[in-house]
Amino acid sequence: MVRQGAKGVGNGFQRGNDVKLFYHCYGGAHTSVTCAAIHLGFLPLDRIPAPNEFLSVAHYDRMENKDLGTPQYFGRDELGIDIYIIGFKNVCNMMIPTIKSYLNANNIPSKDVLFVEALVKLHPITAIGGFSSRKLHMVSLGHPLTVWGIRRSYPIFVELVSKVKENLSQRFPTA
Amino acid sequence: MKVIYYGDATAYAAYGMAAIHLGIYNENEVPHRDDIMKQWKSCLTSSIPRGNLVYMGLDEMLREVYVIGCGSHGRMVKKAYKGFGELYEIHEDILYIDAGPWEGGARILASLSKNYPLIEPIARRIYIRWFKRIYPLWSARVRKGWEMAFKGEMT
Numbered sequence: 001m002v003r004q005g006a007k008g009v010g011n012g013f014q015r016g017n018d019v020k021l022f023y024h025c026y027g028g029a030h031t032s033v034t035c036a037a038i039h040l041g042f043l044p045l046d047r048i049p050a051p052n053e054f055l056s057v058a059h060y061d062r063m064e065n066k067d068l069g070t071p072q073y074f075g076r077d078e079l080g081i082d083i084y085i086i087g088f089k090n091v092c093n094m095m096i097p098t099i100k101s102y103l104n105a106n107n108i109p110s111k112d113v114l115f116v117e118a119l120v121k122l123h124p125i126t127a128i129g130g131f132s133s134r135k136l137h138m139v140s141l142g143h144p145l146t147v148w149g150i151r152r153s154y155p156i157f158v159e160l161v162s163k164v165k166e167n168l169s170q171r172f173p174t175a
Numbered sequence: 176m177k178v179i180y181y182g183d184a185t186a187y188a189a190y191g192m193a194a195i196h197l198g199i200y201n202e203n204e205v206p207h208r209d210d211i212m213k214q215w216k217s218c219l220t221s222s223i224p225r226g227n228l229v230y231m232g233l234d235e236m237l238r239e240v241y242v243i244g245c246g247s248h249g250r251m252v253k254k255a256y257k258g259f260g261e262l263y264e265i266h267e268d269i270l271y272i273d274a275g276p277w278e279g280g281a282r283i284l285a286s287l288s289k290n291y292p293l294i295e296p297i298a299r300r301i302y303i304r305w306f307k308r309i310y311p312l313w314s315a316r317v318r319k320g321w322e323m324a325f326k327g328e329m330t
Contacts, residue, residue, distance in 0.1 A: 020262070067254075068254065069250075069252070070254050070255065071258045071259065071262060084262075089251065091246065094226035094245060095226065095252070097224075097226035098226040098227075098228065098243065098255065099256075101227050102256055102259065103263065105241070108263050
Protein backbone atom coordinates (compact mmCIF):
# COMPACT_ATOMS: atom_id res chain seq x y z
CA MET A 1 0.00 0.00 0.00
CA VAL A 2 1.52 3.27 -1.09
CA ARG A 3 0.90 6.04 1.38
CA GLN A 4 1.85 9.62 1.84
CA GLY A 5 4.50 10.91 4.18
CA ALA A 6 3.79 12.54 7.50
CA LYS A 7 3.51 16.00 6.06
CA GLY A 8 1.40 15.00 3.13
CA VAL A 9 4.30 14.92 0.68
CA GLY A 10 3.74 12.29 -1.96
CA ASN A 11 7.00 10.47 -1.41
CA GLY A 12 5.70 7.08 -2.48
CA PHE A 13 7.26 5.30 0.52
CA GLN A 14 5.94 1.91 1.33
CA ARG A 15 4.55 1.75 4.84
CA GLY A 16 7.36 -0.59 5.93
CA ASN A 17 10.08 1.74 4.63
CA ASP A 18 8.71 4.85 6.25
CA VAL A 19 11.36 5.33 8.93
CA LYS A 20 10.80 7.96 11.57
CA LEU A 21 13.21 9.05 14.25
CA PHE A 22 12.07 10.71 17.44
CA TYR A 23 14.40 12.66 19.68
CA HIS A 24 12.79 12.69 23.08
CA CYS A 25 13.54 14.46 26.33
CA TYR A 26 11.64 15.68 29.37
CA GLY A 27 9.76 18.61 27.91
CA GLY A 28 10.58 18.35 24.21
CA ALA A 29 11.73 21.95 24.23
CA HIS A 30 15.50 22.06 24.60
CA THR A 31 17.75 19.01 24.38
CA SER A 32 15.61 17.12 21.88
CA VAL A 33 15.24 20.25 19.76
CA THR A 34 19.00 20.83 19.90
CA CYS A 35 19.74 17.25 18.82
CA ALA A 36 17.18 17.40 16.01
CA ALA A 37 18.58 20.75 14.85
CA ILE A 38 22.12 19.34 14.82
CA HIS A 39 20.88 16.27 12.97
CA LEU A 40 19.28 18.36 10.25
CA GLY A 41 22.13 20.84 10.00
CA PHE A 42 20.29 23.80 11.51
CA LEU A 43 22.99 23.95 14.19
CA PRO A 44 26.69 23.39 13.41
CA LEU A 45 28.62 20.21 14.15
CA ASP A 46 32.07 21.80 14.31
CA ARG A 47 31.58 24.63 16.79
CA ILE A 48 29.41 25.76 19.65
CA PRO A 49 26.71 28.02 18.24
CA ALA A 50 26.23 31.57 19.43
CA PRO A 51 23.26 32.17 21.76
CA ASN A 52 21.28 33.98 19.10
CA GLU A 53 21.56 30.99 16.77
CA PHE A 54 19.27 29.06 19.08
CA LEU A 55 16.58 31.70 18.59
CA SER A 56 16.33 30.80 14.93
CA VAL A 57 15.72 27.11 15.66
CA ALA A 58 12.05 26.21 15.34
CA HIS A 59 10.43 24.71 18.45
CA TYR A 60 13.33 25.76 20.70
CA ASP A 61 11.89 26.58 24.15
CA ARG A 62 8.40 26.54 22.69
CA MET A 63 6.84 23.17 23.51
CA GLU A 64 3.87 23.66 25.80
CA ASN A 65 2.94 21.28 28.59
CA LYS A 66 -0.26 20.35 26.79
CA ASP A 67 1.78 19.05 23.87
CA LEU A 68 3.77 16.55 25.92
CA GLY A 69 3.46 13.14 24.31
CA THR A 70 2.59 14.61 20.91
CA PRO A 71 5.26 14.22 18.23
CA GLN A 72 6.28 17.44 16.47
CA TYR A 73 7.67 17.26 12.98
CA PHE A 74 11.11 18.83 12.60
CA GLY A 75 12.33 17.93 9.14
CA ARG A 76 13.68 15.23 6.87
CA ASP A 77 17.34 14.30 6.80
CA GLU A 78 19.54 13.36 3.85
CA LEU A 79 18.64 9.66 4.24
CA GLY A 80 14.96 10.45 3.85
CA ILE A 81 14.24 9.81 7.52
CA ASP A 82 11.63 12.03 9.11
CA ILE A 83 12.89 13.64 12.30
CA TYR A 84 10.50 14.45 15.12
CA ILE A 85 10.81 15.77 18.65
CA ILE A 86 8.68 14.67 21.56
CA GLY A 87 8.50 15.26 25.31
CA PHE A 88 7.91 12.29 27.59
CA LYS A 89 8.50 13.85 31.01
CA ASN A 90 10.44 11.30 33.05
CA VAL A 91 8.47 8.28 31.85
CA CYS A 92 10.13 7.48 28.54
CA ASN A 93 10.67 3.92 29.80
CA MET A 94 6.93 3.52 29.91
CA MET A 95 5.92 5.68 26.96
CA ILE A 96 8.13 4.02 24.36
CA PRO A 97 6.66 0.52 24.84
CA THR A 98 3.23 2.15 25.07
CA ILE A 99 3.65 3.68 21.63
CA LYS A 100 5.36 0.67 20.09
CA SER A 101 2.68 -1.69 21.34
CA TYR A 102 0.01 0.63 19.91
CA LEU A 103 1.73 0.68 16.54
CA ASN A 104 2.11 -3.09 16.64
CA ALA A 105 -1.60 -3.39 17.33
CA ASN A 106 -2.15 -1.44 14.12
CA ASN A 107 0.24 -3.56 12.04
CA ILE A 108 2.89 -0.87 11.80
CA PRO A 109 6.38 -2.32 12.16
CA SER A 110 7.87 -0.78 15.27
CA LYS A 111 11.40 -1.39 14.00
CA ASP A 112 10.91 1.62 11.74
CA VAL A 113 10.09 3.84 14.68
CA LEU A 114 13.30 4.93 16.32
CA PHE A 115 13.53 6.72 19.63
CA VAL A 116 16.68 8.49 20.73
CA GLU A 117 16.93 9.87 24.24
CA ALA A 118 18.31 13.38 24.06
CA LEU A 119 18.34 13.85 27.81
CA VAL A 120 21.98 12.82 28.08
CA LYS A 121 24.05 14.75 30.57
CA LEU A 122 21.50 17.49 31.03
CA HIS A 123 23.18 20.52 32.51
CA PRO A 124 21.41 21.55 35.74
CA ILE A 125 21.24 25.13 34.51
CA THR A 126 19.28 23.93 31.47
CA ALA A 127 16.87 22.15 33.78
CA ILE A 128 16.43 25.28 35.90
CA GLY A 129 16.03 27.43 32.81
CA GLY A 130 13.53 25.00 31.29
CA PHE A 131 11.50 24.94 34.49
CA SER A 132 11.47 28.75 34.67
CA SER A 133 10.56 29.14 31.04
CA ARG A 134 8.06 26.34 30.46
CA LYS A 135 6.54 25.81 33.89
CA LEU A 136 6.71 29.26 35.44
CA HIS A 137 6.37 31.07 32.10
CA MET A 138 9.34 33.30 32.99
CA VAL A 139 10.69 33.11 29.46
CA SER A 140 12.97 36.13 29.70
CA LEU A 141 14.81 34.50 32.61
CA GLY A 142 14.57 30.86 31.59
CA HIS A 143 15.46 31.10 27.92
CA PRO A 144 19.01 32.48 28.38
CA LEU A 145 19.65 29.93 31.12
CA THR A 146 18.65 27.05 28.85
CA VAL A 147 20.91 28.38 26.10
CA TRP A 148 23.79 28.77 28.56
CA GLY A 149 23.35 25.17 29.77
CA ILE A 150 22.90 23.73 26.28
CA ARG A 151 26.05 25.49 25.08
CA ARG A 152 28.01 23.92 27.96
CA SER A 153 26.78 20.43 26.99
CA TYR A 154 26.83 21.05 23.24
CA PRO A 155 29.76 18.71 22.41
CA ILE A 156 27.87 15.86 24.04
CA PHE A 157 24.87 16.46 21.80
CA VAL A 158 27.10 16.63 18.74
CA GLU A 159 28.67 13.31 19.70
CA LEU A 160 25.26 11.74 20.26
CA VAL A 161 23.88 12.94 16.94
CA SER A 162 27.04 11.84 15.10
CA LYS A 163 26.65 8.35 16.52
CA VAL A 164 22.98 8.30 15.60
CA LYS A 165 23.69 9.39 12.04
CA GLU A 166 26.46 6.83 11.71
CA ASN A 167 24.14 4.08 12.92
CA LEU A 168 21.37 5.24 10.60
CA SER A 169 23.59 5.28 7.56
CA GLN A 170 24.67 1.71 8.36
CA ARG A 171 21.15 0.55 9.07
CA PHE A 172 19.32 2.28 6.23
CA PRO A 173 21.89 2.67 3.46
CA THR A 174 19.19 3.12 0.82
CA ALA A 175 16.40 4.63 2.92
CA MET B 176 -12.94 0.88 17.04
CA LYS B 177 -10.75 0.14 20.01
CA VAL B 178 -11.74 0.24 23.66
CA ILE B 179 -8.82 0.78 26.01
CA TYR B 180 -9.14 0.33 29.75
CA TYR B 181 -6.28 2.06 31.46
CA GLY B 182 -5.11 2.52 35.00
CA ASP B 183 -2.05 2.68 37.20
CA ALA B 184 -1.27 -0.98 36.54
CA THR B 185 -3.13 -3.41 34.35
CA ALA B 186 -3.97 -5.89 37.07
CA TYR B 187 -5.57 -3.53 39.58
CA ALA B 188 -8.87 -2.66 37.90
CA ALA B 189 -8.39 -2.31 34.13
CA TYR B 190 -8.17 -6.07 33.64
CA GLY B 191 -11.31 -6.70 35.72
CA MET B 192 -13.29 -4.06 33.84
CA ALA B 193 -12.15 -5.40 30.47
CA ALA B 194 -13.12 -8.90 31.62
CA ILE B 195 -16.61 -7.63 32.46
CA HIS B 196 -16.79 -5.91 29.08
CA LEU B 197 -15.92 -9.12 27.27
CA GLY B 198 -18.16 -11.33 29.36
CA ILE B 199 -15.25 -13.23 30.92
CA TYR B 200 -16.65 -12.04 34.25
CA ASN B 201 -20.39 -12.01 34.74
CA GLU B 202 -21.53 -8.42 34.95
CA ASN B 203 -24.11 -9.09 37.66
CA GLU B 204 -22.25 -11.59 39.77
CA VAL B 205 -19.00 -11.29 41.69
CA PRO B 206 -16.44 -13.71 40.20
CA HIS B 207 -15.49 -16.91 41.91
CA ARG B 208 -12.94 -16.68 44.69
CA ASP B 209 -10.37 -18.48 42.54
CA ASP B 210 -10.63 -15.76 39.90
CA ILE B 211 -10.27 -13.08 42.54
CA MET B 212 -7.18 -14.83 43.88
CA LYS B 213 -5.68 -14.99 40.36
CA GLN B 214 -6.17 -11.28 40.01
CA TRP B 215 -4.60 -10.70 43.42
CA LYS B 216 -1.55 -12.69 42.36
CA SER B 217 -1.32 -10.59 39.20
CA CYS B 218 -1.39 -7.47 41.36
CA LEU B 219 1.52 -8.79 43.38
CA THR B 220 3.67 -10.02 40.55
CA SER B 221 3.03 -7.10 38.16
CA SER B 222 3.07 -9.78 35.49
CA ILE B 223 2.23 -7.23 32.80
CA PRO B 224 4.67 -4.33 32.92
CA ARG B 225 3.46 -0.77 32.58
CA GLY B 226 3.30 0.57 29.06
CA ASN B 227 2.22 -2.63 27.35
CA LEU B 228 -1.01 -2.42 25.42
CA VAL B 229 -2.48 -5.88 25.94
CA TYR B 230 -5.13 -7.27 23.66
CA MET B 231 -7.98 -8.85 25.60
CA GLY B 232 -10.37 -9.81 22.82
CA LEU B 233 -13.24 -8.76 20.60
CA ASP B 234 -16.55 -7.80 22.11
CA GLU B 235 -19.92 -8.62 20.60
CA MET B 236 -19.86 -5.43 18.52
CA LEU B 237 -16.47 -6.57 17.14
CA ARG B 238 -14.57 -3.84 18.95
CA GLU B 239 -11.07 -4.65 20.04
CA VAL B 240 -10.68 -4.44 23.79
CA TYR B 241 -7.28 -3.66 25.28
CA VAL B 242 -5.88 -2.95 28.72
CA ILE B 243 -2.86 -0.89 29.62
CA GLY B 244 -1.15 0.16 32.82
CA CYS B 245 0.30 3.61 32.51
CA GLY B 246 0.73 4.98 36.02
CA SER B 247 -0.76 8.42 36.34
CA HIS B 248 0.09 9.33 32.75
CA GLY B 249 -3.17 8.43 31.06
CA ARG B 250 -3.48 11.88 29.54
CA MET B 251 -0.05 11.69 27.94
CA VAL B 252 -0.81 8.21 26.59
CA LYS B 253 -3.99 9.53 24.98
CA LYS B 254 -2.10 12.41 23.40
CA ALA B 255 0.63 10.08 22.17
CA TYR B 256 -1.93 7.74 20.61
CA LYS B 257 -3.69 10.67 18.98
CA GLY B 258 -0.42 12.11 17.68
CA PHE B 259 0.95 8.82 16.42
CA GLY B 260 -2.45 7.90 15.02
CA GLU B 261 -2.38 11.05 12.90
CA LEU B 262 1.22 10.45 11.96
CA TYR B 263 0.60 6.91 10.76
CA GLU B 264 -2.86 7.61 9.41
CA ILE B 265 -4.60 5.28 11.79
CA HIS B 266 -8.17 6.40 11.30
CA GLU B 267 -9.79 4.53 14.13
CA ASP B 268 -11.79 5.78 17.07
CA ILE B 269 -10.57 4.88 20.51
CA LEU B 270 -12.78 4.83 23.55
CA TYR B 271 -10.66 5.30 26.67
CA ILE B 272 -12.06 4.14 29.98
CA ASP B 273 -10.17 5.27 33.04
CA ALA B 274 -10.03 2.51 35.62
CA GLY B 275 -7.94 4.67 37.94
CA PRO B 276 -10.65 5.82 40.35
CA TRP B 277 -11.63 2.21 41.10
CA GLU B 278 -8.25 0.68 41.78
CA GLY B 279 -7.05 2.50 44.89
CA GLY B 280 -7.66 -0.41 47.29
CA ALA B 281 -5.79 -2.91 45.15
CA ARG B 282 -2.93 -0.50 44.67
CA ILE B 283 -2.48 0.12 48.41
CA LEU B 284 -2.86 -3.53 49.41
CA ALA B 285 -0.51 -4.79 46.69
CA SER B 286 2.04 -2.16 47.56
CA LEU B 287 1.89 -3.03 51.28
CA SER B 288 2.16 -6.74 50.57
CA LYS B 289 5.16 -6.26 48.31
CA ASN B 290 6.95 -4.13 50.88
CA TYR B 291 5.94 -6.17 53.92
CA PRO B 292 5.42 -9.80 52.79
CA LEU B 293 4.43 -10.86 56.31
CA ILE B 294 1.12 -9.03 56.07
CA GLU B 295 0.23 -10.58 52.71
CA PRO B 296 -2.35 -13.05 54.17
CA ILE B 297 -4.20 -10.19 55.86
CA ALA B 298 -3.95 -7.99 52.78
CA ARG B 299 -5.30 -10.85 50.67
CA ARG B 300 -8.39 -11.15 52.86
CA ILE B 301 -8.97 -7.43 52.74
CA TYR B 302 -8.50 -7.53 48.97
CA ILE B 303 -11.24 -10.13 48.59
CA ARG B 304 -13.62 -7.98 50.62
CA TRP B 305 -12.60 -4.89 48.65
CA PHE B 306 -13.05 -6.73 45.36
CA LYS B 307 -16.59 -7.77 46.27
CA ARG B 308 -17.48 -4.22 47.20
CA ILE B 309 -15.89 -2.56 44.17
CA TYR B 310 -17.16 -5.06 41.62
CA PRO B 311 -20.63 -3.50 41.15
CA LEU B 312 -18.92 -0.14 40.57
CA TRP B 313 -16.71 -1.68 37.88
CA SER B 314 -19.83 -3.15 36.24
CA ALA B 315 -21.55 0.24 36.36
CA ARG B 316 -18.52 1.94 34.81
CA VAL B 317 -18.35 -0.63 32.03
CA ARG B 318 -22.07 -0.14 31.32
CA LYS B 319 -21.51 3.61 31.18
CA GLY B 320 -18.66 3.00 28.76
CA TRP B 321 -20.98 0.97 26.57
CA GLU B 322 -23.51 3.79 26.56
CA MET B 323 -20.83 6.29 25.65
CA ALA B 324 -19.67 4.04 22.83
CA PHE B 325 -23.21 3.81 21.50
CA LYS B 326 -23.59 7.57 21.62
CA GLY B 327 -20.22 7.95 19.93
CA GLU B 328 -18.66 9.90 22.78
CA MET B 329 -14.94 9.36 23.16
CA THR B 330 -13.35 10.09 26.53
